Amino acid sequence: MPELPEVETIRRGLAPKLPGRTIARVTVDRPKLVVCHTTLPLEEDLLGQTYQSVRRRGKILIVDLERTSVLVRLGMTGQMTFRDPALPDAAKFSVHPVTGLQRAPQHAPDKHTHIVVEHSDGTMACYRDIRMFGRWIAYPREQVEDAPELLGLGPDPVAQPECLREHLLRELPKTTRAIKVALLDQALICGLGNIYVDEALFGCRIYPATPGRELNKDQIEALAQFIPSLLERAIANRGTTFSDYRDSEGNPGHNQDSLQVYGRYGQECYRCGSTLERLTLGGRTTTWCPQCQAQ
DNA sequence: ACCTCGACCTGGGCGC
DNA sequence: TGCGCCCAGGTCGAGG
Numbered sequence: 117m118p119e120l121p122e123v124e125t126i127r128r129g130l131a132p133k134l135p136g137r138t139i140a141r142v143t144v145d146r147p148k149l150v151v152c153h154t155t156l157p158l159e160e161d162l163l164g165q166t167y168q169s170v171r172r173r174g175k176i177l178i179v180d181l182e183r184t185s186v187l188v189r190l191g192m193t194g195q196m197t198f199r200d201p202a203l204p205d206a207a208k209f210s211v212h213p214v215t216g217l218q219r220a221p222q223h224a225p226d227k228h229t230h231i232v233v234e235h236s237d238g239t240m241a242c243y244r245d246i247r248m249f250g251r252w253i254a255y256p257r258e259q260v261e262d263a264p265e266l267l268g269l270g271p272d273p274v275a276q277p278e279c280l281r282e283h284l285l286r287e288l289p290k291t292t293r294a295i296k297v298a299l300l301d302q303a304l305i306c307g308l309g310n311i312y313v314d315e316a317l318f319g320c321r322i323y324p325a326t327p328g329r330e331l332n333k334d335q336i337e338a339l340a341q342f343i344p345s346l347l348e349r350a351i352a353n354r355g356t357t358f359s360d361y362r363d364s365e366g367n368p369g370h371n372q373d374s375l376q377v378y379g380r381y382g383q384e385c386y387r388c389g390s391t392l393e394r395l396t397l398g399g400r401t402t403t404w405c406p407q408c409q410a411q
Numbered sequence: 412a413c414c415t416c417g418a419c420c421t422g423g424g425c426g427c
Numbered sequence: 428t429g430c431g432c433c434c435a436g437g438t439c440g441a442g443g
Binding site for chain 1: 413
């Protein structure tokens with residue numbers, strides 16, 4: 117589940133590679149993955165256009181070309197990689213033991229690779245998505261800033277951390293929803309998914325089912341301060357703890373950057389030793405520590 | 412207006 | 428060995 121740190125890691129990988137390259141061919145084998153608001157179908161519209169920039173807002177990757185901007189939503193299992201045929205492809209994907217996320221520096225198109233964008237120099241951009249929850253949403257470039265997918269987003273905790281405190285202090289007291297559910301709402305704050313919401317609530321010692329309006333000011337301020345630092349640490353780690361493979365195999369990973377609660381139901385809390393518990397909120401599995409996150 | 416829940420999708424793990 | 432069942436979750440639309 118690519119959340120903000122994974123999407124930012126992907127962005128940083130593509131940003132030095134795509135701008136300046138020109139699109140020569142686009143192949144889409146699953147039309148449902150594409151929502152196109154341009155006059156021509158995506159495959160024709162992108163032809164001959166040169167990439168300008170690769171941006172990010174929350175979990176959305178924004179690929180700007182000369183006349184078109186493509187919003188790439190990775191959904192659950194989306195991957196976007198640059199491929200240079202002159203360089204070796206990965207033999208297999210590395211799979212994160214907890215999240216199941218797959219990663220490879222570059223890979224040959226396979227049965228899960230549903231969109232291939234070939235460039236005039238022979239390189240390509242590959243979109244791979246096992247569960248196909250992701251979408252490519254194309255807009256004429258002058259309309260993209262008004263795209264509902266972007267207008268509906270709350271503040272980005274990494275790009276706009278200065279807005280976060282005031283925004284959460286204003287909005288959370290208005291809602292009866294569990295804080296866990298509220299933080300998953302991209303209209304309140306964008307970029308968090310199930311992993312980082314559980315990690316943030318553990319980090320701030322907040323019981324996940326607490327209604328937003330029952331949080332006190334200190335708790336909200338703690339979230340506003342902790343969430344950006346949590347995400348920035350994960351970005352520095354190149355996404356969800358991919359560099360932690362060794363720690364998560366066996367050793368009770370005391371690495372500060374490893375996941376503290378997500379996926380650890382039934383195991384001991386690293387902080388207090390209590391057995392981590394699980395509940396469902398907003399239809400999502402939530403793992404929490406009954407001692408550290410007392411009701 | 413706000414909130415909850417099921418559908419969408421596939422692969423992996425588990426029980427029989 | 429293999430089959431069927433269930434679970435994982437980001438987003439959206441339907442319904443409360």
